Amino acid sequence: MESTPAQPLTSRPKVPDDPKSGAFASLRRLTPFIRPYRVQMILMTLSALGATLVGVAVPLLTKDLIDGPIAHHDKAALWPLGGLVLLFGVAEATLFWLRRWFLQRAALGIEADIRNAFYRHLQKLPVAFHDSWQSGQLVSRVSGDINSLRRFFGFALIFLVVNGATFLLVGGALVFIHAVMGLIIYAAAVPLILYGRLADRRYHRQSRAAQDQAGDVATLVEESALGIRAVKAFGRQDLLFARFDERAQTLRRLELTKIRTLSELWAVFAAQPQLVLSLCVLIGAYAVSTGALSLGTLVAFISLYLTLLWPIESMAWLMAQSQEANSAAERVLEVLDTVPNIADAAATVRPRPASAGELVFEDVSFTYPNSDRPVISGFDLRVAPGETVALVGPTGCGKTTLTALVPRLYDATAGRVLVDGVDVRDLPLAELRRKVACAFEDPTLFSASVRENLTMGVPDASEEQIEEAIEVAQAGFVNELPWALDTRVGEQGLTLSGGQRQRVALARAVLGRPSILVLDDPLSALDIHTEGKVEEALHSVLRGTTGLVVAHRPSTVLLADRVVLLTPPGPRGTTIAAVGTHQELLRTCPAYRDILSQTSDLVEEELAEVSR
Ligand SMILES: Nc1ncnc2c1ncn2[C@@H]1O[C@H](COP(=O)(O)OP(=O)(O)OP(=O)(O)O)[C@@H](O)[C@H]1O
The missing domain is CATH 3.40.50.300 (P-loop containing nucleotide triphosphate hydrolases)
Incomplete structure (x- = not known):
């Protein structure tokens, strides 16, 4: 008897298996999926950062325009500065386009890789796993949750980084322009951050509940689609609809609670910078009136602060997106973390080649x-x-x-x-x-051609072997189908009769002797x-x-x-x-x-x- 080395249990990237608690713990565990796309992710972040920098430069140029050529009526100096503003505008648009271009490569690639790993892992999980999991829960994870992850990696993550950099950069510039007003802005951010964290936790719980409920709805749809014959034969459409409606209403209620939290979060994140802005305008106007501040400096300060409004406001949405992605990651990892306990042993044994x-x-x-x-x-x-x-x-x-x-x-x-x-x-x-x-x-066939169904276990079966298996199973009817062996059978083989399905399944079993x-x-x-x-x-x-x-x-x-x-x-x-x-x-x-x-x-x- 000869030993062979153990095969890896899964062929997905190795996900670290110490789920640390805390914000984004599950998302952090998906970093191995980002690694192959790190260059594109970095370029994507740099493009977004570049676009923001260019956006920040425009108010500073405006300051120079007002305090320089405009104040001194210097028309000659107006053109180069104006040209520079135009150039920055074009650069911002180009960088925006580049970010989208890199996004297609990275985020869609990450999404496809996670989805493939998820499906491959599902195939490895034992029948007992599938006995205890509702199929709709798996379908909702492979579609809805993995979509959420793509939106996070392709958008929210980048803008969390970009916004963070913007806050530091613009915040620094604001303190540099006017220390008191700059520090007021920083101080006002503290209660906002504390409130954001609390609301975020609430949003995380609500997202998780809604995602689970979406899985329940998907299960019911799938069950009734597969059992449509029984449903119709027993006239149970109304009963099933009532059950569906109840689950759909619960989903609607859960989505509404999410929207309520998000609206509240958004309102606070939109109102706070406006309040701070009013305060700065008041203080600034007073300082200009006393001559302690130049008008150009105040305009630059306000213009610069205005560039922070959208990043602050969008943080509400970005944080919500991140929480949604974190609970989606949690749900995806629940499947990926399940160890396929029916797998090759650490040291497998090869049987005798001509075993009896x-x-x-x-x-x-x-x-x-x-x-x-x-x-x-x-x-x-x-x-x-x-x-x-x-x-x-x-x-x-x-x-x-x-x-x-x-x-x-x-x-x-x-x-x-x-x-x-x-x-x-x-x-x-x-x-x-x-x-x-x-x-x-109960023979299971797949929505594929008869030939694909027959050769599932022996993909390289010859035509003679296929014919012989068909003969044994008395499944000659397959040659009479419109495209013979290339005819596709419907989902679960439902376009064939029970007896026909059984004969195809029998031919599949005897193929390859x-x-x-x-x-x-x-x-x-x-x-x-x-x-x-x-x-x-x-x-x-x-x-x-x-x-x-x-x-x-x-x-x-x-x-x-x-x-x-x-x-x-x-x-x-x-x-x-x-x-x-x-x-x-x-x-x-x-x-x-x-x-x-x-x-x-x-x-x-x-x-x-x-x-x-
Ligand atoms: N996935 C499952 N989880 C828990 N119990 C199960 C599962 N599948 C079957 N059982 C139970 O195991 C017992 C044996 O079922 P099994 O299908 O092996 O019987 P069987 O002799 O083949 O029945 P039949 O002649 O009706 O086909 C039954 O009590 C059944 O309820």
Whole structure:
């Protein structure tokens, strides 16, 4: 046995995993996503900063214009200064354009990278994760929340930096022009900052609640879209609408509380600089009247201060945007931080290349993560290479659960599942899933072509292999579709009938001749005629493979060499009630006869034959 190095659990940039509390803790943890775009981010910030600097220079030039050429009626000196103002205007526009240009590269790139990492990580998370998360919560995170992050990285972050620099620069210039008035402006900023922090915290809580509620609304929409047939058939549109309306109204209420906080924040941030401005005008006018200040200096001071009005006002919105992005980052990280506990072991083991396909359950027990009652308890079974075993048992006893342990959709909570003598947890996942193919009772197809659906597990399958799999699954109907194998099936394959979907899923499972074939009642939706044909073909496939088949009907049981009868579901979990061939169990096991006779009269006839 040869060991292979561990594969990384995720292929996203490594996010630091010590979530420090405090403002923007979650956003700070996303910095690895910014790193590849740092040059563009720096250029974007420099362009924005440059544009602001140029904007600040204009009032200073105005001061020189008023106190110089205008005061001294010096027309000749007017033109160069006027030209300079025009030049600065053009420079500001160019820098603005440059910022937008860099923004496209950086912010959109960051957004795409986070979205890809999120989706890739979702694919790695185990089925148990998806059992406990509403799909709408995931959809809202991948769309709404990641959009918020783009807006933050492409706009709010840049302007927080630019505004910070502007405050320092313009503030310094104001103190330089007139120390008293300059210091008044600084002092007046203190209560504003304190209030901003308080309102910000409130906005953060409100954003989080609204984002979670948006996820709930998305879940309901998705659920009703997927279940539209049942909704219509039972005439439940009104009921669902009432439920949707309730959630949508809650979302509206939460958004309104956000808007209230933002309006309050905005009003305070708009009013404060106006008050300070009035104060400065009063003090300045008095100083000019006493001759302590030149008119040019007052105009420059006021003009310069006016350049601060928008940065101060916009801080309300920028802070709100940042809080919204921080809670969006929190929600995205909740998924990215979930460790895919069904992953390759630290040291994986490569199975023998020409492995035969032996499957062993060794004292296996299993409890679902969201439950405290075991479904399977102390289950022991060896399926020899090439042998087919049918699992038969009352409904809900855990047949599907047992099959899910083989490809590691779930891991046994106790005991081991071994493939060719190796614990499935020690096999590389890719290898395990190449060896084990599954067809589920409820076949899931994707909105892609039939060919893409068929070759999901074996992307490089040849035309002959595809045709052979279609033949085995009696899925020849796919060649009659308008574009044959290139026909797209609708979302979840809903443009096909249940039986057609099952046959495509079966062909997908047998394609590539896996060494172990796990079939969960794969023929349940087929008519008797097709079922017979599929069974015939499956017989030949199963001869060369190890098979574990969940069977509800005698016809499916007949595919198997041996049958395992499971005990009914109970508080201590299901285990094996009896093992034997179909005929042996028919003869010796009343519980087995009972279960099969519920689905077919054939049992009575067979029993009569067996006992003859
Ligand atoms: N994701 C899940 N989370 C919690 N419990 C689950 C989950 N899936 C199934 N169960 C429970 O596990 C038990 C076994 O379910 P399972 O689907 O394995 O039974 P089954 O024998 O295949 O049933 P059937 O013959 O009706 O298909 C049931 O009680 C079911 O409610």
